Amino acid sequence: MNNSKIEVKDLINIGLFTAIYFIFIAPPGILGIIPIFMLLLPAMVGLVGGIPIILLISKVRKFGALTICGTIVSLILAIMGHPWIALIFSIPVILIADGLMAMKHYKSWKYNCLGYILFSFWPIGTFIPFYFMRNSYLSFIQDKYGIEYQNTVATLFSVEMIPVIIITTIIGAWIGVYIAKLILKKHFKRTGMI
Numbered sequence: 001m002n003n004s005k006i007e008v009k010d011l012i013n014i015g016l017f018t019a020i021y022f023i024f025i026a027p028p029g030i031l032g033i034i035p036i037f038m039l040l041l042p043a044m045v046g047l048v049g050g051i052p053i054i055l056l057i058s059k060v061r062k063f064g065a066l067t068i069c070g071t072i073v074s075l076i077l078a079i080m081g082h083p084w085i086a087l088i089f090s091i092p093v094i095l096i097a098d099g100l101m102a103m104k105h106y107k108s109w110k111y112n113c114l115g116y117i118l119f120s121f122w123p124i125g126t127f128i129p130f131y132f133m134r135n136s137y138l139s140f141i142q143d144k145y146g147i148e149y150q151n152t153v154a155t156l157f158s159v160e161m162i163p164v165i166i167i168t169t170i171i172g173a174w175i176g177v178y179i180a181k182l183i184l185k186k187h188f189k190r191t192g193m194i
Contacts, residue, residue, distance in 0.1 A: 006068075010060045017056035018069040022076070024048045029077075035152045042165065046120030046173030050180035053116055058184075061106035063098055066115075070094035070122055077126070085133070086125030093122050113177050120173035124165060130157035 006014075028044035031037040037044070057066060074090045101115035129137035130153070142150035 004062050006060070006062050006064050010062060010065060011068075013060050014056065014065050014068050017052050017059070018072050021049055021052040021056070021069060022073055024052055025073070035149070035156050038153065039156050039161065039165065040168055040172075041126075042120060042123040043168035043172030045123050046117070046169055047176040047179075049120065050116060050173070050176030050178075051183060053119065054112065054177060054180040054184060057101055057106045057112060057115075063102040066098040066101065066119065067095050070097075070119060074122060074125070082126050083129050083137075085128050089125035089128055090122040093125070094119060109181070113174070113181075116177045117170055117173040120169055120176070124169065127157060127165070131159070131162075 025045045025048060028037070028041060028048060031044070032041045053066070053069070056069060071091055071094060074087055074094070078084050078087060097115045097119035100118060101112050104111040106112060138150055138154055141153060
């Protein structure tokens with residue numbers, strides 16, 4: 001791992017790319033009110049978030065930059081009304097993804113790609129209540145959105161759909177990181193990432 005400490009200029013870059021990442025993932029987040037898009041949310045976030053995250057790790061090649069970015073976004077979403085329990089899943093996933101990329105000092109495309117795919121799983125934490133607090137969470141949804149909406153999400157978020165969530169997240173994140181590579185190829189060659 002890179003043993004350089006995060007400095008003020010790094011924090012500025014982290015803040016900038018966190019804001020850009022949040023702007024990129026906001027439209028899929030808004031679509032999440034539609035049940036099928038809620039199910040595909042991690043895949044959509046993985047698809048659109050590749051460019052700002054890959055730029056972040058190419059600009060700040062220090063362990064903790066990705067963790068700070070992901071944690072800030074997760075906390076903002078929790079403050080905005082997402083389930084707080086999501087942080088139990090999201091933050092460890094973000095940390096592990098950051099550690100995976102740091103193993104090769106953020107210079108290995110393979111490790112960065114795998115790390116980004118793993119990082120893209122953080123939104124799945126918002127689904128925890130569907131599986132571990134199901135009755136109370138579905139009751140909350142029914143009170144807020146009505147019985148039809150509650151029935152739809154109850155069907156979509158069955159245990160049988162977990163593999164679908166995982167597979168679509170991997171595919172969405174892989175496409176997102178591949179698009180980032182194509183768009184940012186010249187930048188990556190200059191920084192030695194590819």
